[in-house]
Amino acid sequence: MSAPLAEPENVAATIKALVAEQRMDEARQRYAEVVSRHQRRASRIALHYLRDAADADEAVQDAFVKAFTHIGSYKDEWPFEVWFTRILINGCLDRLKARRRRERWIVPMIESGGGERELTEIMPARGPSPEDTMLLNERRRRLAGALAGLPERQRTIFMLSHYEGHSSKEVSAMTGLNESTVRVHLFRAIRKLRGMLAPGENEKTQDLKTEAEDTRNAIR
């Protein structure tokens, strides 16, 4: 999990004030710090949303530019991160919609030349030995496949909650969903991932379920 939301000071409010005073150079300088602080996290989110590195890169750039140009509408009741993530997610959703529209008309390319790719395909191989690399890549391939198998909303909520360690309240503010809905989606995402990545554990769960059913039947 990454660092919590707390920022040393509300930099976004400062930038907003600088922009209002037309001190654009200073505002840009301060904003560069904000970009450095949030871009890795933003890139992770965009990549898992879009599953294409170039597309994710563009989405992150667009979101940062949009956040700066609309800084006047930022309200400091939430941290900048929450506001920015909402912009980023909306941008990613727009891109996904546009991609689906394109794919409806254009014949999808053979093999993996299309929009979405396995994350492990675009990831450079790393590791001390070829065996380790192979195992690591295999594990990551399975994980990427499992994440890709999650419905969009569940994937987003899992990412926001567990990559970044946001509370369900914060995730609710980022996604615009009800807090209890966020918890339900998170629960389903984890259960599904567990089912896909740990089949043994899933079997145990099934056994427990069967036991509970048996008990219920016995009481009746």
Added chain:
Amino acid sequence: MRFAEMFGRHASEPALLAIIAGGPEPAHVSSCAPCQARLAALRAWVDETAAEAGAIADAVFTPDRLAEQKSGILRRLEAAGRSARVIAFPAGAPAPALQSTRQVLRWAAAAAVAGMMVGLASGRLLDLNGTPGSSTAGQSARTETPPRAQSLATAADELDEAALLDAAFDRISLDSLRTIDDMTPRAREVVLATLPRARR
């Protein structure tokens, strides 16, 4: 409380996952050491999975790529801050500007006169080349026959006329013609009769 817990059994995995997802922790789980251990193991698994998923993304977005991304963002921000530049039309090739309305009118009049002259001249030429006596447009539009074909047609007409005359002469008897000749006053006689006697 679930049935399994009521009968002394431990919390199921979905129950533990619900706690991880932010749900309330049941009393049994709080007090049960095996359930706490399982909950901790599940939490570790979820965290590990999330970290691994983060590592996948981090492997794609290397520090170099992030630096490039940041410079791209800052470039775009600078461009967004600047007002749009109006690019002037190339000074080397100025658009030919018309000096005055009067000059335009002069040119238009000259063009009209020239057009009229050309039209008249071409009309004359067409008339000269056409059939004599057929100056109207309707007549000039008539299809022209080639010279050789024209001479052949004339010869055929002459032959027809000669044949018709021959046939007429064959049919008419000389007596009937003589009668007509007698009845017709002779021009010479008439003229002589009208002249004074001295001039005859």
